[in-house]
């Protein structure tokens with residue numbers, strides 16, 4: 001069975017490593033300043049190298065390191081993933097672009113036309129990461145006051161209209177959130193492959209909607225038993241609708257030649273813990289974010305307190321923002337933990353590391369080739385000797 005493995009492209013900029021304070025300074029994403037790798041000053045003028053060149057470097061590096069494509073996240077602090085995907089498409093050859101977007105903020109007919117154009121231009125390399133929104137300040141940034149479960153109703157209606165218009169037959173729709181009359185894609189755009197749908201959200205409303213729409217149900221990493229239970233719930237619900245979604249997990253990785261060296265990276269990053277920033281970022285009504293926050297203890301005596309099972313660490317949100325869980329360990333250990341997720345039913349990974357460029361090469365060259373090398377028996381024997 002083949003596993004689809006994506007890398008994350010930082011749409012918010014990129015910074016040197018977990019060992020440095022958060023300075024989004026690669027390729028001038030946050031403006032020009034000391035410590036940037038670019039742009040350079042030549043003859044008193046800034047040269048043209050810019051954040052988009054850096055994003056292209058990450059896309060090309062991860063493409064050549066064996067990743068199938070890149071996830072382009074979407075938050076108020078990020079670039080727009082549609083625009084960046086278009087810009088990066090011609091820099092790459094087979095690399096897929098997993099564009100994160102919130103259906104509420106686009107008309108589905110416009111989304112259909114944009115998507116079909118991108119599919120046609122790239123030879124079918126667009127993948128959807130459908131975001132229904134986590135509430136709080138980030139939602140208000142978009143002026144969106146639609147209640148939590150209604151956001152999933154809106155997502156469902158959006159995807160119904162988008163699919164309805166996709167093949168080119170004229171569509172009339174008069175729904176709760178969207179209306180259209182006689183909408184059809186132009187003949188040249190009709191009939192493209194429909195983008196694969198990655199769908200996330202841990203609430204009941206999300207699981208209901210995922211059952212109908214997800215090709216891949218996407219989750220952040222969680223303790224493995226909880227992830228298994230979550231996937232079982234999604235699978236059972238989808239089966240009632242006659243569907244069988246695949247499963248995907250988004251995981252931060254710190255992998256080094258030895259486990260000690262990997263934890264040493266975390267130890268250095270630990271000097272920059274910012275719990276207030278992590279709490280601010282978690283504001284909202286996201287059930288998934290609340291689940292994750294529940295695993296991060298209020299009182300922490302040291303970073304190893306956050307190793308909830310061997311090599312599974314839930315402190316990433318404290319040292320670089322974003323999701324809490326990731327894998328920390330030697331190349332072999334990280335590959336084994338990924339293999340265990342495959343045993344548990346995972347069909348696709350979205351991996352990430354800081355800095356995105358160098359870590360794409362490292363994970364692609366050192367970890368991916370080790371996948372599928374060990375048996376479940378070997379892995380449980382290795383785990384038995386590991387103490388948390």
Ligand SMILES: Cc1cc2nc3c(=O)[nH]c(=O)nc-3n(C[C@H](O)[C@H](O)[C@H](O)COP(=O)(O)O)c2cc1C
Pocket residue numbers: 072073074075100130131132133134200201202203204205206218219220249250285286287288289
């Ligand atoms: C792997 C993953 C990636 C996500 N990426 C984004 C993103 O780029 N932008 C965003 O606003 N929300 C993102 N989300 C948030 C979810 O799509 C969803 O809005 C949130 O989990 C709230 O849903 P819930 O209350 O049903 O859990 C992501 C969630 C997951 C699991």
